[in-house]
Amino acid sequence: MFSPSIDSRPAPALRTSCWFNTDEVLSLDSFKGRVVVLIAFQMLCPGCVAKSIPLALRLEQLFERSELAILGLHTVFEHHHVMTPDALEVFLAEYRIRFPVGVDLPDPAGADIPLTMQAYGMRGTPTLVLIDAEGRRRAQYFGAHDELALGAEIGALLAERDGAEGCTEGQCRIPA
Amino acid sequence: MFSPSIDSRPAPALRTSCWFNTDEVLSLDSFKGRVVVLIAFQMLCPGCVAKSIPLALRLEQLFERSELAILGLHTVFEHHHVMTPDALEVFLAEYRIRFPVGVDLPDPAGADIPLTMQAYGMRGTPTLVLIDAEGRRRAQYFGAHDELALGAEIGALLAERDGAEGCTEGQCRIPA
Amino acid sequence: MFSPSIDSRPAPALRTSCWFNTDEVLSLDSFKGRVVVLIAFQMLCPGCVAKSIPLALRLEQLFERSELAILGLHTVFEHHHVMTPDALEVFLAEYRIRFPVGVDLPDPAGADIPLTMQAYGMRGTPTLVLIDAEGRRRAQYFGAHDELALGAEIGALLAERDGAEGCTEGQCRIPA
Amino acid sequence: MFSPSIDSRPAPALRTSCWFNTDEVLSLDSFKGRVVVLIAFQMLCPGCVAKSIPLALRLEQLFERSELAILGLHTVFEHHHVMTPDALEVFLAEYRIRFPVGVDLPDPAGADIPLTMQAYGMRGTPTLVLIDAEGRRRAQYFGAHDELALGAEIGALLAERDGAEGCTEGQCRIPA
Numbered sequence: 001m002f003s004p005s006i007d008s009r010p011a012p013a014l015r016t017s018c019w020f021n022t023d024e025v026l027s028l029d030s031f032k033g034r035v036v037v038l039i040a041f042q043m044l045c046p047g048c049v050a051k052s053i054p055l056a057l058r059l060e061q062l063f064e065r066s067e068l069a070i071l072g073l074h075t076v077f078e079h080h081h082v083m084t085p086d087a088l089e090v091f092l093a094e095y096r097i098r099f100p101v102g103v104d105l106p107d108p109a110g111a112d113i114p115l116t117m118q119a120y121g122m123r124g125t126p127t128l129v130l131i132d133a134e135g136r137r138r139a140q141y142f143g144a145h146d147e148l149a150l151g152a153e154i155g156a157l158l159a160e161r162d163g164a165e166g167c168t169e170g171q172c173r174i175p176a
Numbered sequence: 177m178f179s180p181s182i183d184s185r186p187a188p189a190l191r192t193s194c195w196f197n198t199d200e201v202l203s204l205d206s207f208k209g210r211v212v213v214l215i216a217f218q219m220l221c222p223g224c225v226a227k228s229i230p231l232a233l234r235l236e237q238l239f240e241r242s243e244l245a246i247l248g249l250h251t252v253f254e255h256h257h258v259m260t261p262d263a264l265e266v267f268l269a270e271y272r273i274r275f276p277v278g279v280d281l282p283d284p285a286g287a288d289i290p291l292t293m294q295a296y297g298m299r300g301t302p303t304l305v306l307i308d309a310e311g312r313r314r315a316q317y318f319g320a321h322d323e324l325a326l327g328a329e330i331g332a333l334l335a336e337r338d339g340a341e342g343c344t345e346g347q348c349r350i351p352a
Numbered sequence: 353m354f355s356p357s358i359d360s361r362p363a364p365a366l367r368t369s370c371w372f373n374t375d376e377v378l379s380l381d382s383f384k385g386r387v388v389v390l391i392a393f394q395m396l397c398p399g400c401v402a403k404s405i406p407l408a409l410r411l412e413q414l415f416e417r418s419e420l421a422i423l424g425l426h427t428v429f430e431h432h433h434v435m436t437p438d439a440l441e442v443f444l445a446e447y448r449i450r451f452p453v454g455v456d457l458p459d460p461a462g463a464d465i466p467l468t469m470q471a472y473g474m475r476g477t478p479t480l481v482l483i484d485a486e487g488r489r490r491a492q493y494f495g496a497h498d499e500l501a502l503g504a505e506i507g508a509l510l511a512e513r514d515g516a517e518g519c520t521e522g523q524c525r526i527p528a
Numbered sequence: 529m530f531s532p533s534i535d536s537r538p539a540p541a542l543r544t545s546c547w548f549n550t551d552e553v554l555s556l557d558s559f560k561g562r563v564v565v566l567i568a569f570q571m572l573c574p575g576c577v578a579k580s581i582p583l584a585l586r587l588e589q590l591f592e593r594s595e596l597a598i599l600g601l602h603t604v605f606e607h608h609h610v611m612t613p614d615a616l617e618v619f620l621a622e623y624r625i626r627f628p629v630g631v632d633l634p635d636p637a638g639a640d641i642p643l644t645m646q647a648y649g650m651r652g653t654p655t656l657v658l659i660d661a662e663g664r665r666r667a668q669y670f671g672a673h674d675e676l677a678l679g680a681e682i683g684a685l686l687a688e689r690d691g692a693e694g695c696t697e698g699q700c701r702i703p704a
Binding site: 044045049050079081083084086087090091094160173174 | 397398401431433434435436438439442443446447468476
Binding site for chain 2: 572573574577578590607609610612613614616619622623
């Protein structure tokens with residue numbers, strides 16, 4: 001499950017043209033101290049709709065917002081004329097998505113691939129990125145990802161965040 | 177996901193009449209330093225067959241044996257005359273179960289519930305117990321358990337085992 | 353499974369503004385002699401995407417086109433500004449839908465519900481309509497529908513189409 | 529879906545040592561006029577437990593007993609010492625199986641394969657046999673079988689049983 005190409009530098013900044021489900025322009029800095037699951041998707045990508053969106057909704061139910069943040073990123077790299085922010089807004093409402101979703105910034109040089117997607121070197125959609133509480137990109141997956149494995153990775157990052165030892169003075173807890 | 181009734185004492189000892197898939201009489205002491213998933217089941221329990229056994233097989237594929245040990249425990253508390261060790265042996269072969277499975281020791285006083293099942297206060301089958309690398313029982317679940325949640329708990333226990341900080345000198349890994 | 357409100361009159365005509373995956377303007381008359389499964393959907397309806405589209409694709413694989421015709425109908429009754437024919441064209445390509453799909457005709461009087469949807473009295477999307485080889489509407493379901501039950505209904509309509517007796521002179525076949 | 533090797537002779541007789549969930553010794557003759565789904569299984573066969581038993585239970589829910597009969601046949605061809613009638617009785621209770629289940633007659637000549645299994649030429653378990661209302665074997669499948677396809681075959685046999693035309697005097701019904 002370990003992604004060898006991932007290093008310890010800060011995750012690339014999110015560059016966005018607009019956000020839904022939040023009044024702010026979000027940046028990863030606002031999430032320091034929390035583990036972040038970043039879901040890059042396109043609203044008309046079948047794999048995103050069948051796998052990533054349901055996964056994101058379940059993560060949202062399962063973990064405390066103060067521990068784990070779920071962020072969507074609409075990384076449109078094809079069919080830009082129909083996957084507009086207007087269409088995305090309807091999509092988010094229909095799929096009852098309430099976590100913040102940013103629209104990846106179109107390349108001013110005219111390339112199909114938007115800027116954040118370029119910076120992360122994403123190979124397509126869906127892509128899932130795990131960012132630790134220190135803001136470092138710790139794993140990045142293209143395509144569907146096993147839930148048991150993903151759970152273990154998130155649990156490990158949450159345990160790191162909480163510090164080493166889960167048992168003190170006769171009381172134990174599992175961090176996740 | 178936190179089980180408030182679980183305390184920090186060592187997990188109760190396994191009391192067994194025989195073992196399959198190992199030549200030894202196993203005890204939890206042999207697993208110190210590893211996280212243990214203990215799966216208590218009955219071979220004719222539909223929920224065990226549909227959920228716990230497939231889960232155990234996937235855990236076995238996903239994690240290194242040196243980090244996570246999977247142990248089965250055949251806790252027969254009904255229909256003892258047909259869920260015999262002979263029948264269990266065929267069951268394990270048919271379901272291609274290769275991890276160690278112990279047979280919970282029948283109560284010499286004649287109670288239906290075998291001794292380890294009594295000691296753990298299990299309410300039925302399937303029951304899943306998480307034991308940390310220090311030998312403490314950290315969680316116990318009766319019935320089916322969400323894979324994402326279970327993954328997170330295992331990941332957290334693995335991270336604890338590996339020590340706090342997953343990033344050192346410019347290299348990071350996710351413990352799980 | 354029997355739909356008591358369905359009578360023996362011909363199914364209402366399809367009224368459409370355009371078609372995809374065909375060069376013709378299709379009408380139900382062209383399908384006389386074949387059983388028809390009509391799938392009414394909206395491209396941003398989660399239930400349609402999760403259930404109806406995969407079902408339609410499996411029906412297409414399973415049955416001969418000469419026996420069973422699959423028709424899609426894009427019945428947009430909300431968010432008309434983003435579920436345009438342009439967007440539908442991308443959706444059909446992304447989901448690899450190759451059976452004919454018509455766009456239900458917008459109501460010239462300005463009602464949200466398009467004309468075919470009105471004529472069939474559909475309550476929402478997805479809706480599945482079964483039309484027999486004589487062109488009669490035999491069943492109509494709103495929402496997800498059990499595959500075993502749907503299979504049985506289709507098999508019965510195919511058997512009707514093929515005539516009563518599946519065994520002649522020492523040889524039998526199952527019509528479906 | 530058509531099984532070319534199936535001919536129009538009556539299905540081989542069921543030869544059984546005992547029955548569960550009925551007080552009678554059942555034969556296929558008792559089911560003339562009804563379509564029969566015969567499920568051959570072994571209680572410790574993983575594919576049977578995961579696929580055939582749930583399928584049989586759903587068929588039982590979906591169809592009227594007066595139209596479609598579900599019969600189980602315990603065709604033990606290995607591990608005879610643990611898949612005994614006593615063990616089967618517990619299995620049927622645990623899995624809440626209420627349709628009649630016969631135990632295939634062991635071969636008096638000592639072969640592993642019991643007599644009905646031999647007569648049907650079954651290749652293993654699970655095997656599903658479709659028998660029409662005239663008592664003819666119309667299809668036989670080894671292994672898991674697609675629900676939509678199976679539904680269509682059952683629907684066709686039910687329509688045959690009910691006679692050709694499902695619409696009379698302005699009223700239509702789907703036979704299944």
